[in-house]
Amino acid sequence: MQDRSVWSELVGQEPAIETLSAAATRSEAMTHAWLFTGPPGSGRSVAARTFAAALQCAVGTGCGQCGGCTTALAGTHADVHVVEPEGLSIPVAEMRALVQTAARHPATGRWQVVIIADADRLTEGASNALLKAVEEPPERTVFLLCAPSDHPEDVSITIRSRCRVVALRTPPREAIARVLVQRDGITTSDAEWAASVCGGHVGRARRLATDPDARQRRADVLRLPVQAQRLTDAFDCAEVLLRAAETDAEEESKARDEPEKDELRTAMGADGSGKGTASAKRAADAAVKQLEKRQKMRATRTQRDTLDLALVDLAGFYRDVLVTTAARGSGGASLNHPDHTEQIVEAARRWQPEVTLRKLEAVLTCRDALRWNVKPRIAVEAMAAELVNG
Template identity: 60%
Template sequence: MTQDVFADVIGQPEAVAVLRTAVAAAHGDPSVPPAAMTHAWLFTGPPGSGRSVAARAFAAALECPDRGCGHCVHCRTAMAGTHADVRTVTPEGLTIAVREMRAVVQLAARRPVTGPWQIVLIEDADRLSEAASNALLKAVEEPPSHTVFLLCAPSTHPDDVSVTIRSRCRVLSLRIPPPSAIAEVLVRRDGIDPDTADWAASVAGGHVGRARRLATDQDARAERERILSAPADLRSFGAVFGHAAELLADAKAQAKAVSERRDSAELEELRTALGAGGTGRGAVGAARGSAGVVRDLERRQKSRATRTERDALDRALVDLSGFYRDVIAVAFGARQSLTNPDVLPELEVAAGRFGAEGALRRLDAVLECRLAIEQNVKPQIAVEALMVRLWRG
């Protein structure tokens, strides 16, 4: 039997209940107050909590005549990101530009084509530039009656979402799903064997996508092992720079792999669309006129590669922060709810070496490194400085 669209919103029963009630109100159910549905929603929660998954499921249920059956054309296309009336904004660069936001807002003002709603789903709304945020605000303040805005962000903090946009949205807070719920969906949805699913769920820190990658990708497992081995290996100045270089190289390699899969295909498609290879009259002039368009695509691809590299580096820093968090817990005698239970012997050795206080100083260093990179400090400088602090304590 086909699962409905909310089946993969893992470990969020309260949030799903709110969304189902809103869908019922949107479909005119007389048993539900109309106020249960509103035109703007803000999905918040830590990375991996499923913000965009919940938002996309909500969009599908709003478009579906059966409130999210999971198998009709509205559900299938909305969940696949191809529904004519559901527009998804996913930042490929470091920010969402005002030009992109204005174009989306203009399209959202049109009447729906196939469903009852025009829906704009903005993933990583915390990446909206100030100008893009202002463009969105105008639409959220005076939305068309048939338009719904779904924003996803880590929190309601002003650094993530402007206060004015936040005040015009209904906030739906998601939590980190428990490992048992993550393991269940890995087995059910992805066909992963239960033992592997249990292990991946236990070390993923509540991040569903991370758990799936660890369960299915040997390279991801090897990368995690290298990162978690760093604290024990930082015994000399040479090791400091060696691990810094390795961390940066891994992030670059991941970004390059993603870019190679997408960039050449995108560039070839654009050149074909612009008439590349044509021999007729005007072909040379058309090629000259298209050079600016090609350069614009190349700039966007470069920005996307930078973001992909920084995201990969941030995942590594999250793993490191989880290690030192566990060391603090072990130093105080806790053995339950560890982020990395499979490396307990290493945690105990680290706790014996520098204790809770030393682990806390190192954890602060990791968090400060993440912040520095977010504020555009050159990654090499930030990571090398971090490794020195981890070595010296």
């Protein structure tokens, strides 16, 4: 029988589930601040939302059926507050407002829960505002922070020292394939293929299994290492990467932006009739303009995040080449991109290990540049030139 508890949301994270389940059911295992770390796709924010649902569960176990569980998972629980950066950072004003909300007594649930996705993007001022709340938390408030395991130090040491750390792992391929079949109704063959090439990223596996355009963009990215032979190829390479990221950002924006605007206009009475509608329309128009600014920042962030995923795929290709070179004569190597084995073996035959390593370093340098807010086109074109010259 399929598990219907909230913990079924966490794929391949049994050690973390054991820790969080114990905290949700036993007061002596509970603390007021948690930091979820893990590689991309491991489910940091999913773990935080799942834990929040278990804390609000009417039964106390994370049953997945009660109102506390279902509303917390759906993002509609009155006492679960989620902060996701619309832009590239979380500003101090937003954090101060959240800290004030966190100081209230729970309205309907057992806890006042604050989830901060991408806590590594807190500005210095926002970190200081959060630190004061974490140092002296209200009795029934819990803070759940999420940060990538490769850069947890981006969360200030003073905040980290006051949190209990839950380290998530890359989910096993078998676990990802199983959840795609059981929860999403994807065929076994498609699920196994997507799980084998997603790099342990559950959401990406689902998208690759269901979206032909996403599969095509990945194939385009993985053709670049063998196609980029001349300097002119470098700019074509950069254009492919940037276009793929822009397309993903545009598709996500289309799905979210207009519904958000319509919902805001309706909530502010812009579509009403009768006395007072003119002032309501002016107020709604002003609010929509502010929303559009936030949506633009979110699109920029989405584009950078999508570009980073493409760079992870590219880095995985060069890693596979190095592994194949090292494994020569000792049996098959475990590859990130097993469906591109032929190209990987050919590259391993043609490139010296030091050349492959330089190419890999160029990709990693590009990822770092994007983290420091270098313009994507500049960072990607510089990387592409290094890939050709390397």
